[in-house]
Amino acid sequence: MAEKQDMPHAYAITLTYADVDGSAPLGARVYRYKDVSDMWKRIRSAANRKWQKQGFALRYVIVGEKGTKFGRVHYHGVVFATHPIHELGKLSGKNSNEFAYKRRLDWSLWGHGFVEFQQADRKGMAYVLKYILKSRMTAQRSRGFGREGKTEWLASSYLWCSKVPAIGATWLFDKLNDLYSKGMCPPSLRIRVPGGGDWYVHGTLQKEMCLFLHQANQEYRAQRGRDLAGWSTLIKSVSEEVEKTDTGELVKRKPWEWLTNGEEEEDEITEELRAERRERGELEFQKLKAEYAHRRRIAAPITNARATLRNCGHIIPCEKCLNGLREHDKQDLEQEYLLRFHDWQRLHPQGSRESASDYERRFNDWWLTRLRPSRGCAIRDTEILQEQFWRLIPVTKAQPGLTFKEAVGKTLQRPTGQP
Numbered sequence: 001m002a003e004k005q006d007m008p009h010a011y012a013i014t015l016t017y018a019d020v021d022g023s024a025p026l027g028a029r030v031y032r033y034k035d036v037s038d039m040w041k042r043i044r045s046a047a048n049r050k051w052q053k054q055g056f057a058l059r060y061v062i063v064g065e066k067g068t069k070f071g072r073v074h075y076h077g078v079v080f081a082t083h084p085i086h087e088l089g090k091l092s093g094k095n096s097n098e099f100a101y102k103r104r105l106d107w108s109l110w111g112h113g114f115v116e117f118q119q120a121d122r123k124g125m126a127y128v129l130k131y132i133l134k135s136r137m138t139a140q141r142s143r144g145f146g147r148e149g150k151t152e153w154l155a156s157s158y159l160w161c162s163k164v165p166a167i168g169a170t171w172l173f174d175k176l177n178d179l180y181s182k183g184m185c186p187p188s189l190r191i192r193v194p195g196g197g198d199w200y201v202h203g204t205l206q207k208e209m210c211l212f213l214h215q216a217n218q219e220y221r222a223q224r225g226r227d228l229a230g231w232s233t234l235i236k237s238v239s240e241e242v243e244k245t246d247t248g249e250l251v252k253r254k255p256w257e258w259l260t261n262g263e264e265e266e267d268e269i270t271e272e273l274r275a276e277r278r279e280r281g282e283l284e285f286q287k288l289k290a291e292y293a294h295r296r297r298i299a300a301p302i303t304n305a306r307a308t309l310r311n312c313g314h315i316i317p318c319e320k321c322l323n324g325l326r327e328h329d330k331q332d333l334e335q336e337y338l339l340r341f342h343d344w345q346r347l348h349p350q351g352s353r354e355s356a357s358d359y360e361r362r363f364n365d366w367w368l369t370r371l372r373p374s375r376g377c378a379i380r381d382t383e384i385l386q387e388q389f390w391r392l393i394p395v396t397k398a399q400p401g402l403t404f405k406e407a408v409g410k411t412l413q414r415p416t417g418q419p
Helices: 033-050 122-136 144-148 169-181 205-226 233-238 253-259 270-310 319-323 326-346 356-368 384-397 404-412
Strands: 009-015 058-066 075-082 090-095 104-107 114-119 156-159 190-193 197-200
Touching: 009 122, 033 156, 058 122, 075 122, 090 384, 114 122, 114 233, 169 190, 169 205, 190 384, 233 253, 326 356
Parallel strands: none
Antiparallel strands: 009 075, 009 114, 058 075, 058 156, 090 104, 104 114, 190 197
16 A cells, blocks of 8 residues: 555456466466566556656566466466556457456456456455465464464465565655654654555565664754654664574564664674574574475375376376277276266356366366276276375265365375374
């Protein structure tokens, strides 16, 4: 919302990929940010042609994630611009070619599937924010917080954004300069943003803000002989001491150091301190590496079982086994597939926006939850294959309503050694 104060046009957008020749394109299967960056280039190029010499600017926050149902890559983001970018390129929709919010539109500047625009109000921003948090709040970063039990071990999505300057930085420093001109400073690192509630500044931007306020207060004190109004309240808001995790020592928070002392001079950092920091960083990295390896070892049996199930659990066997079957056996399996698919169709109607390939893929995923090796599998009766299927059976049989992905997820949560 802070960035929106300086950009008159803001949009919450969703970018998706359409099938090409009945199958998902590369961008829908793996994260391919080049497609998005190419769209930014096309927008800027079209804007410079349409609004020549008017100072067009574009900034964004966008996150890519895979859908929970079919695992297709798509993007959610907020775009800030000095001009209305929806007037660029060509738009086309199912019932109208006019621009409208919350409609699936084909946009020539994207060109890979449909685009959906939403108003970038608090509701629209919150919709995108949940995906941004999903990409940042991993289990490692959430340790010790209440959200830890609800997060994933690794990031499930990826974030890209304009960085120079940081999103919201221009508005923030304009606000600080305005306060300074009045002989004031904010009472805390929490800034009220018009239409967006409170913004607690953190990260690199927090350091830049604190150093700016330190310098501003030094200049004001030199001119007026006193601190900025609200300076003591600001210092008090960051004066609480915190405990160092490695030594247990109580130390002042970094914002307090930046506000009171400014930035630490490089020549004050001794070689011994540098070595200590390197050693601490190496220890933390080795600890994280060991913990990640431990989780991989726990997950390995289920990962192998899942891969085997994906390969051997379909009605039609893999190509290697299929090529070794006699012709009438192939026909029997194909007939079984059609009969099972027909029975399933009566219970699970096709969605109005669901393509035939996605619908059939949904059937195949459902069939995998039955945990049956294909009758045409060459190693169907071997002990190795039966063991891999056995690993997933207890969970799926206990909760038959689970999808394949949910069944595997539940199994991963079981304690080690538990059947």
